[in-house]
Every structure is written in structure tokens, then in C-alpha cells.
Amino acid sequence: MSASFNYSLMATDGLARAGVIRTTRGDIATPAFMPVGTAGTVKGMLPESVRATGADILLGNTYHLMLRPGAERVARLGGLHRFMNWDGPILTDSGGFQVMSLSGLRKLTEAGVTFRSHVDGSRHELSPERSMEIQALLGSDIVMAFDECPALPADRARLAESMRLSMRWAARSREAFGDRPGHALFGIQQGGLERDLREESAEALRAIGFDGYAIGGLAVGEGQEAMFECLDYAPGMLPEDRPRYLMGVGKPDDIVGAVKRGVDMMDCVLPSRSGRTGQAWTRRGQVNLKNARHADDPRPLDEDCTCPACRGYSRAYLHHVYRSGEMIAGMLLTWHNLHYYQELMAGMRAAITGGRFAAWETEFHAARAEGDIAPL
Amino acid sequence: MSASFNYSLMATDGLARAGVIRTTRGDIATPAFMPVGTAGTVKGMLPESVRATGADILLGNTYHLMLRPGAERVARLGGLHRFMNWDGPILTDSGGFQVMSLSGLRKLTEAGVTFRSHVDGSRHELSPERSMEIQALLGSDIVMAFDECPALPADRARLAESMRLSMRWAARSREAFGDRPGHALFGIQQGGLERDLREESAEALRAIGFDGYAIGGLAVGEGQEAMFECLDYAPGMLPEDRPRYLMGVGKPDDIVGAVKRGVDMMDCVLPSRSGRTGQAWTRRGQVNLKNARHADDPRPLDEDCTCPACRGYSRAYLHHVYRSGEMIAGMLLTWHNLHYYQELMAGMRAAITGGRFAAWETEFHAARAEGDIAPL
Numbered sequence: 001m002s003a004s005f006n007y008s009l010m011a012t013d014g015l016a017r018a019g020v021i022r023t024t025r026g027d028i029a030t031p032a033f034m035p036v037g038t039a040g041t042v043k044g045m046l047p048e049s050v051r052a053t054g055a056d057i058l059l060g061n062t063y064h065l066m067l068r069p070g071a072e073r074v075a076r077l078g079g080l081h082r083f084m085n086w087d088g089p090i091l092t093d094s095g096g097f098q099v100m101s102l103s104g105l106r107k108l109t110e111a112g113v114t115f116r117s118h119v120d121g122s123r124h125e126l127s128p129e130r131s132m133e134i135q136a137l138l139g140s141d142i143v144m145a146f147d148e149c150p151a152l153p154a155d156r157a158r159l160a161e162s163m164r165l166s167m168r169w170a171a172r173s174r175e176a177f178g179d180r181p182g183h184a185l186f187g188i189q190q191g192g193l194e195r196d197l198r199e200e201s202a203e204a205l206r207a208i209g210f211d212g213y214a215i216g217g218l219a220v221g222e223g224q225e226a227m228f229e230c231l232d233y234a235p236g237m238l239p240e241d242r243p244r245y246l247m248g249v250g251k252p253d254d255i256v257g258a259v260k261r262g263v264d265m266m267d268c269v270l271p272s273r274s275g276r277t278g279q280a281w282t283r284r285g286q287v288n289l290k291n292a293r294h295a296d297d298p299r300p301l302d303e304d305c306t307c308p309a310c311r312g313y314s315r316a317y318l319h320h321v322y323r324s325g326e327m328i329a330g331m332l333l334t335w336h337n338l339h340y341y342q343e344l345m346a347g348m349r350a351a352i353t354g355g356r357f358a359a360w361e362t363e364f365h366a367a368r369a370e371g372d373i374a375p376l
Numbered sequence: 377m378s379a380s381f382n383y384s385l386m387a388t389d390g391l392a393r394a395g396v397i398r399t400t401r402g403d404i405a406t407p408a409f410m411p412v413g414t415a416g417t418v419k420g421m422l423p424e425s426v427r428a429t430g431a432d433i434l435l436g437n438t439y440h441l442m443l444r445p446g447a448e449r450v451a452r453l454g455g456l457h458r459f460m461n462w463d464g465p466i467l468t469d470s471g472g473f474q475v476m477s478l479s480g481l482r483k484l485t486e487a488g489v490t491f492r493s494h495v496d497g498s499r500h501e502l503s504p505e506r507s508m509e510i511q512a513l514l515g516s517d518i519v520m521a522f523d524e525c526p527a528l529p530a531d532r533a534r535l536a537e538s539m540r541l542s543m544r545w546a547a548r549s550r551e552a553f554g555d556r557p558g559h560a561l562f563g564i565q566q567g568g569l570e571r572d573l574r575e576e577s578a579e580a581l582r583a584i585g586f587d588g589y590a591i592g593g594l595a596v597g598e599g600q601e602a603m604f605e606c607l608d609y610a611p612g613m614l615p616e617d618r619p620r621y622l623m624g625v626g627k628p629d630d631i632v633g634a635v636k637r638g639v640d641m642m643d644c645v646l647p648s649r650s651g652r653t654g655q656a657w658t659r660r661g662q663v664n665l666k667n668a669r670h671a672d673d674p675r676p677l678d679e680d681c682t683c684p685a686c687r688g689y690s691r692a693y694l695h696h697v698y699r700s701g702e703m704i705a706g707m708l709l710t711w712h713n714l715h716y717y718q719e720l721m722a723g724m725r726a727a728i729t730g731g732r733f734a735a736w737e738t739e740f741h742a743a744r745a746e747g748d749i750a751p752l
Contacts, residue, residue, distance in 0.1 A: 085688040
């Protein structure tokens with residue numbers, strides 16, 4: 001790890017870990033949830049509002065930004081932080097996952113992948129070298145190695161082949177990344193749900209050496225039970241003195257289960273996407289504000305929540321503005337959801353530090369089991 | 377005027393007036409621009425952000441709110457201020473104008489108007505009595521008399537007939553409004569572009585007696601020149617010791633021209649609607665952020681503007697997020713536009729108070745004549 005990027009493990013409770021990642025742009029308390037700012041904005045939020053929810057770090061998407069507005073353009077404009085007015089740390093993904101899920105007409109070779117933009121059909125290519133270049137142009141603080149991520153279920157031969165390609169790409173990513181003080185490079189473990197492939201992948205990554213290690217290839221349709229089974233062993237294969245990042249996870253109970261199993265960082269579009277579709281996440285589970293039961297309900301979404309949506313508005317209001325297609329519905333519900341996610345992380349950090357994670361987890365599940373408050 | 381609602385004329389410069397309207401929910405510095413919060417929200421803005429732009433008062437739409445979520449529901453939920461989390465004064469229109477412009481299948485009689493909702497086709501009626509009831513249920517601070525507003529051009533006979541109906545409705549509105557301490561009722565002058573009809577209407581309204589007087593039936597397609605011609609005489613027909621409100625106006629130069637002619641209050645959806653369609657208003661006129669010339673422009677929209685959009689973001693960013701369909705585009709541009717409008721009003725208030733309105737107006741037009749900054 002470079003002097004300007006380091007991870008300190010502060011406390012453990014079972015396998016759960018609390019720590020701090022120090023970057024030149026500020027500290028990241030872990031376990032950390034990273035809101036997703038796909039195309040240079042966390043949808044529906046001003047960056048100062050994202051900060052106010054307690055977020056220490058944002059995620060940006062290489063795939064989206066390379067297509068629009070373009071990495072070279074962002075660089076000319078002073079980098080992604082300045083462009084999107086966020087001065088905290090930014091992690092960028094490598095683009096590999098989204099090429100697979102979003103683009104049309106892909107061609108995958110040892111060299112990399114060529115594809116057509118989902119925005120305008122234009123032809124592009126990504127490779128470990130180009131992905132490192134783009135992430136450097138964006139000015140990302142935490143750069144992800146370029147990998148291939150197969151959809152699950154996939155047969156073992158396909159998984160093995162894909163994982164080994166990703167490991168060769170990881171080595172090329174490391175080589176292309178070079179020495180960039182103040183910037184970190186994370187490797188990504190692959191191998192699907194095959195334990196030995198996960199081990200082989202972890203060994204390959206450790207041999208290359210990264211500033212942090214991600215667990216990739218999960219949350220792609222395998223279900224929570226299968227994911228947790230994999231997380232029962234996968235984090236332990238990665239170096240204890242580096243942050244461990246589970247990519248693309250997840251629902252609140254996914255996150256709690258991942259932290260319990262030794263994960264330090266996560267990201268997901270769920271809180272912001274849910275917010276735009278009238279869904280709220282609270283201590284008592286999911287609340288669908290579209291539902292007519294809220295139309296006359298003067299109570300806040302969660303009376304104990306201190307976010308602007310819960311302090312200032314009734315369920316009836318949130319229902320009304322969602323039904324009326326008003327922007328403020330997505331703005332308030334996204335804010336609430338991100339606030340809830342950050343409170344969830346803060347609660348876990350405190351519980352781990354206090355050595356009471358198991359009790360905290362019991363309480364977490366008990367509140368959800370109660371379900372939403374009864375209709376009036 | 378009730379003791380808890382009054383208007384103080386503080387300064388005049390030519391026909392332009394600076395003053396203060398005092399209400400139980402706070403003072404309104406005039407000339408005042410009222411952002412439009414149609415359905416319980418100024419689109420794309422949190423109310424605290426609207427306040428931060430300098431707005432003293434919001435406008436709410438009776439027509440929209442009666443249809444969804446319903447006036448009785450808003451009343452049960454504690455009134456519109458609480459519902460939408462805005463504790464400053466609210467002016468509500470009477471619903472008359474929007475029944476004419478938005479609803480389907482209308483039937484107009486002496487009693488009032490029956491119509492079908494543009495939301496769900498349900499049947500509703502509005503009358504002076506029902507409009508007063510709805511505006512009371514909403515808890516509006518400034519209530520507008522129920523009127524009919526014919527589209528222009530209209531022949532003189534139609535204008536006269538419509539104006540006289542509106543004056544009979546004004547008397548019924550006054551009667552139905554009754555005595556509501558802390559709440560004001562404004563009458564609305566009609567008469568199209570016919571000076572004698574405007575005079576007849578003003579006399580009828582003065583005979584009834586209102587807390588303030590609106591100029592209705594303008595900004596409905598007649599053009600700025602014709603509107604200014606009417607404003608050369610219409611405000612002077614209304615009592616000098618009461619606020620004068622020009623409904624539904626307008627573009628910045630419309631507003632300046634109206635203030636110059638003695639108008640104290642205005643409202644318009646333009647700054648918020650423009651913001652959502654990539655249009656910005658600045659001292660140098662209109663800027664279309666959709667235009668490709670902004671794609672690489674690192675400069676702010678207006679380097680002298682202190683709004684969040686101008687302090688934190690480049691034109692290139694605003695262009696990018698607009699093109700990408702991101703909510704933040706409408707959020708930032710609406711904020712900027714409302715901020716600009718409020719600065720415009722503050723500039724005029726200071727100029728009137730300082731007795732230099734003519735010089736201010738020359739400067740206003742000179743900056744606009746220069747046009748936007750040159751492309752890089």
C-alpha cells in the first residue's frame with residue numbers, strides 16, 4: 001500500500017471487521033456503503049446531500065462515463081471530482097461488468113472486449129490497459145482491475161476459464177496501473193460459487209499484490225443463500241490487512257450478512273433506484289409508498305429517522321408526490337434510503353467496535369420481522 | 377385589510393413601487409416573485425432550497441390540489457403549509473384559470489363551472505363558494521377570488537360579458553370568504569385589452585373591497601407589447617394602498633416592465649419549467665444548456681452568480697447531466713433560475729428604494745443585449 005492509502009483494522013467481532021481506509025481525499029470508515037454515482041451524479045441527490053447522509057465515498061461507473069461525457073473530456077475538465085463537485089474519495093469500477101450487462105454486440109478476446117454503446121451504438125473497446133487509462137483520466141482514488149464477470153448459473157469450465165482470463169487481466173491491470181501515489185488499485189476475485197476456483201483466484205491476486213481486494217461475480221442472480229455460502233469462505237481467502245469489497249451488494253439484509261462474514265465495503269444502486277420507484281427502506285423493512293394505505297397517513301415514514309423526508313413530510317405527502325410524478329418524491333425517498341443505509345453501516349461499525357455485533361444483528365432482524373407500522 | 381395582513385408602500389420611483397406585505401407567516405418584500413408550487417411542490421426543489429433562493433411566498437394551484445390529493449385531505453393532514461413543509465406565506469389561485477386551460481368537457485353557468493379532471497376524468501365543480509371553501513381548507517394566506525379568464529384574442533362583447541360574470545363572482549367570493557383574520561382575499565381585474573372594461577372592472581372590485589388586487593387575463597397570448605400597453609393604465613386603476621398582483625408573468629423582461637408600471641407581485645412557472653428543459657436565465661439572457669457548444673466549457677453558467685449550480689458546476693457538467701436525463705440537471709437549473717429571478721427582484725427593490733430604477737433598467741437591458749459569453 002502506498003503511504004497515502006492505507007487500511008487500519010480497528011476492531012473485530014467474530015468475522016466482522018471495523019476499520020478505517022485513509023486516502024488523500026479523506027477517511028472512509030468501514031464497513032462502508034458506497035452510493036453509486038453512475039454518470040457523474042447520485043441520481044436525485046446533490047453531492048452535499050449525499051455527504052449529509054454520512055457517505056464517505058462514492059462509486060463512479062467507468063462504462064457510463066467513458067461513453068458519455070467521455071474520459072478524456074472529464075480529464076480536460078479537471079477530473080471526475082471537480083466535474084461532479086464531490087471532493088471525497090471516489091472508487092470507479094473497471095467497466096467490465098457493465099460492458100457485459102448493458103452494451104450490445106460484444107466481442108471478447110484475450111486482448112479485451114469490443115462493444116457498441118447502449119447510448120448511441122458507437123464502437124468502443126476496453127482492455128486492462130484502457131480501463132486503467134480511463135480510471136486515471138477520471139482521477140479515481142480507488143481503481144478496480146479490469147475483469148470479466150460471467151452471469152450465474154454458469155458451468156464450471158466456463159467459470160474457470162473466465163476467472164483465469166480475469167487473473168491475466170488483473171496482472172495486466174497492475175502493470176498498466178504502475179506507480180500512482182495517492183491512488184489505490186484493487187484486484188477482483190472471481191470463481192463463481194466454486195470454492196477451489198475462488199481459492200485459485202485469491203492466490204493469483206495475492207501473488208500480484210493489490211491495495212485492496214474485491215469479491216466479484218456475486219449478486220448476479222444466485223440468491224442470498226448461495227451468496228452467503230460463498231461469503232462464508234471467500235473473504236477469508238483475501239489478505240486480512242487490506243480492505244475487502246463486495247461488489248454490487250445489496251439489500252440491507254445482504255449487507256448485514258456480508259459484514260458479518262468479513263466484508264468491509266459495498267456498493268449498490270438499490271437505495272437510489274428504490275427511491276425513484278416509490279420504495280423506502282426502514283428499520284422495519286421495505287415500505288411501498290405507492291400503496292393507497294398511505295394516502296391519508298399523517299405519520300412520517302419512520303418516526304425515529306432524522307432524514308429530511310422523515311423530519312418534514314408525512315407518508316401521505318410522499319404518496320401524493322410519487323403518484324403525481326413529482327421529482328421531489330425521488331429526491332426525498334432517495335435521501336431517506338441513503339440515510340438509512342448509512343445509519344445501518346454506522347450501527348454495525350459501533351456494534352463491532354463495542355463487541356456486540358451478534359446482539360445488534362438479532363435486533364436488526366427482529367425489527368424487520370415486526371414489519372411496517374400498522375395502517376391507521 | 378385585517379390587522380394581521382397589511383401592505384406598506386415604502387418607496388416609489390416613477391410608477392415602480394417598493395413595499396412590504398406583512399402576513400402572520402412572515403413578510404413579503406415587494407416587488408415579489410412567487411415560485412409556483414403547483415401540486416404541493418416547486419418541481420425539482422426542496423422547500424428549504426426555494427427559501428434559500430430568497431423567495432418569501434409560494435403559489436399553490438387550487439385546481440391541481442382539489443383533484444389530487446384533494447382539499448379535504450390536505451385539511452385533514454393539517455393544511456397545505458404543513459403538507460408541503462413550507463411555513464412561509466402561500467397564495468393560492470382560485471382554480472378558474474386552470475379549469476379553462478387544463479380540464480376537459482367544461483360547462484360554464486352563472487353558478488360556476490363543472491368539468492372533468494385531466495388526471496382521471498372524474499367530474500368536479502367549482503364556484504366562487506367552492507373555491508373559497510377549497511382555499512380555506514388548504515389554509516392559504518392569500519386567497520384569490522374566483523374568476524373566469526377568457527383566452528385572447530376575444531371580441532369585445534365576449535370580454536365584457538366574461539368580465540361582468542367575474543365581477544359578480546368576485547362579490548360572491550367576498551361574501552363566501554367572510555371574515556378570516558390572518559387571511560387575505562384578492563380581487564381580480566379583468567377586461568382583456570379594453571381600457572374601459574378594465575376601468576369598469578376596477579370600479580366593481582373597489583366597490584366590493586379587497587385586501588389586494590390582481591390584474592388577470594394577461595399573459596394569455598397577447599404578446600409583450602400589448603401587455604405593456606395594458607399595464608400602462610391597468611395598475612393605476614387599482615387602489616394605491618393595496619398590493620397589485622400581475623398573474624402568470626413572466627419572462628425577466630416582462631417582469632421588469634411590469635414592475636416599472638407599478639406591479640408588486642408576480643408568479644410564473646417559467647423559471648422552474650425552463651430549468652427542467654435545459655434552459656437557464658442569466659443577466660445576459662437565456663442560455664440553452666442542451667447546445668453542444670457547452671460540452672467542453674469549464675466555465676460556470678454565470679460566474680457572478682452565487683447559486684449552487686454556478687458555484688459548483690461547469691456548463692459542461694450541466695450539459696452532460698441534461699443530455700443524460702439526470703434529475704440533477706433539472707434540480708440545479710431550477711435552483712439557478714429561481715435564484716436569478718429572486719436576485720432580479722432584489723435588484724429592483726434596491727433600485728426603487730435608492731431612486732435609481734431607470735439606471736438599473738438601462739443596465740438590465742444592456743447586459744441582455746450583450747448576450748451570453750462567447751464560446752471558448
